[in-house]
Amino acid sequence: MNFLAHLHIADHCNSHLMGNLLGDFVKGDPSKQYQTDISNGIKLHRFVDRITDHHPIVQACKPHFSGVARRFAPIALDMFWDHCLAKHWNAFHPDSLDEFVAYAFQTVNAQVVDTLPPRFLLLHSRMWREGWLLSYRELENIEFALHRMSQRSPRMADLTTTFEVLDDEYLSLEAKFPSLYQDVLNQAFEYHQQLIKF
Template sequence: MNFLAHLHIAQHNNSSFLGNLLGDFVKGNPLGQFNADIVQGIRLHRFVDSYTDQHELVKLAKPLFSRELRRYAPIALDMFWDHCLARYWQQFHDLSLARFCRQAELQVESESARETNTLPPRFSRVSTLIWQQKWLESYAEIENIGYGLERMALRSPRMAPLAFTGEALVAHYDRLTEIFFQLYPDILDKTAGYISKQ
């Protein structure tokens, strides 16, 4: 799951929006680095990532990528799940996607203002771009997912093959969409169970 799904899951579980966004930017044990609500959000983000990566449905999706690209499949799939959520948003939320994103932006700003510890600089840069460039709304178009993967591929030579994973997403679009509609409701269900145990 990528940014949009993590925010949707955060709201679904009354969890910290900021914490669930921070999950990709904080290393190690977050306890003591941030307030308790944000720590719980970071842990929820990590649970979602771990549960998704190990899910049997995701294991079925990985072979749809060529052997050379398979190691990059989890990144491409995370982006694709956000595409499906954005495209079929009204099946999962009463608000429009644009309105949800605006509320999420305000919530993240509010939580950031209350947090006394310093947020990771990279998170602050990326968060600004998410809202200014309307990344989450743009996920509804599959072409933007391909563009996002190509951008990520530029980060290092090791990541270069990621640029070609968008082609696999398009080639297997219908099958991957079917998998999403089985996968995402299960994740929503499992996160509710995770939160209740905290």
């Protein structure tokens, strides 16, 4: 799951939105670095990444990717699931995607402070300014995002090879999304309930 899914899952679980965005930017034990609600958000993000990566449905999708694309399948699928969520948003949330993104921006932006990780602050600025979350509705923007990510370092260059798989296997992959996402939502909710008990 990527940024849109992490924000939606946070909202679904009544977890801290910014904490869930911080998940990829904080190392070590977050409870030693942040207040409890943010720390729990980071933990929820990590839990979602872990169960998604090892989910039987995701494992069944990986054989679609071969050659150099196989190594980057998890990244490509995370982006693709955000596309599916944006496309089928109304099945998972009562508000429109535009309304939710506006709410998420207002909530997260009000909590941003200079002491947050610099890489997160850069992402925060670009993601909202460039409208990434709404753009995920169109598959061509997933291709653009994968291309942009591939330019981060030479070892990421082959990430671009994954889009052909997403395009060719679109209907098959899309059909797997509702069951996968509903299961992730259910597991995430249960995990968060356990977190806030302690």
